[in-house]
Amino acid sequence: MTTTTVGVLAIQGGVIEHISLLHRASEYLHSHSSPIKIPNFRFIQVRTVLQLSECDALIIPGGESTTMSIVAQRLGLLEPLRQFVKVDHKPVWGTCAGLVMLASAASATKQGGQELIGGLDVKVLRNRYGTQIQSFVADLDLSKILGEEENQKPFRGVFIRAPVVEELDQEKGVEVVGVYKGKEKEDIVAVKQGNVFGTSFHPELTEDVRIHVWWLRRVVEALKEKEST
Template sequence: MMALTVGVLALQGGFVEHLNLLRKAASAVFSQSKSDTSFEAIEVRTAEELARCDALIIPGGESTTISFVAQQSGLLEPLRDFVKVQKKPVWGTCAGLILLSNQANATKKGGQELIGGLNVRVHRNHFGRQIESFEAPLQLPFLADEADPSPFPGVFIRAPVVEEILSKGESEQGPKVEVMAKLPGRINRMKSGVSQAVTKDDSGDIIAVRQGSILGTSFHPELTDDARIHAWWLKQVLRV
């Protein structure tokens, strides 16, 4: 019997919500595939817990806090090794996307330590302050083959975007960065105190990217009850 252990970095942010959706998705994925794989989802706070994992989710939250706690607890270098040396599957949402990027703009004074691995530059808090958070129905091409074709409920809270895919140096090799989804150009309209994203044109911000075993999304799937992206990601992990 194959064993699969997926960790969720539990230093700060929405790790509990990710764990709940991950378990929901795993139940569906393994029942459909009739796989004999045993599955476990665990909270990760130490290098020892990280070493148990075959794949990892880095949740949304405050990227500077997650980075600081990881550094102070001796977990930052093991995370870099997990992502960039062992090249195990990793998915970062919002703050997780920032941490997995090789460069980040709009950081606090002195910058912040990043895990890296995604050859992109992100812009933190691209859409503004917390009060300017919004929801938008997302058409995600990588979910096109899923049974439910409806738009995915995208939750954007002080979200970053990928502002540039970086060029590689001559000595660098490896997979290219794939743009997995964009958010169409939008204007904000306030309705009952909630900012609603309204499509304005066909241009758009990059909100999901993949490079090899690393996936990054700007939005928060864990703040919905929709487990489709978690299920899709688990299927990718099983194929590695």
């Protein structure tokens, strides 16, 4: 059986938490019947260009996006990450700061702006809900990715200094797949476009494995499709 390597960018954020849920998601997929053949998975922390080159897919976790971009540049990872996402079109998922990194533009950045990886034709607003002490947990409707049956139990999204998507380009295939219904309006908190998926919230800080299961399925489907072309 083939092995699929999934990396988690290990600069900041919930790296171990993501890897833990990835292992649980893999166990779930191997224990449930599936129309697609599920490979063996290998999950690694990514801090070098060599480690990135081993990956078939990648998660960019939360943290402080400006710091993450500076550290990635110092490690020589920024351009290889852009190649990974926008040229090689490998599956990538960004959570919170990872979503910011994958956006084509960001507002409310620090003076001088910041380097982004890109891949999602969206503009994000950083720190939409304020400081860390204003963090919160909220029920989310994620039926567009989880399906109606899996979505019967609301997903509890953890928001910590979270960004939201304030502009998107539907003509380029950006799809809204999750919103937070706040008091004032609905905020876009999950989007996907081709090989790229982004969430404002932190699924890795919950015990809920559903999004990780869904994403690993997408990784398998994307790799299978690539092999057939």
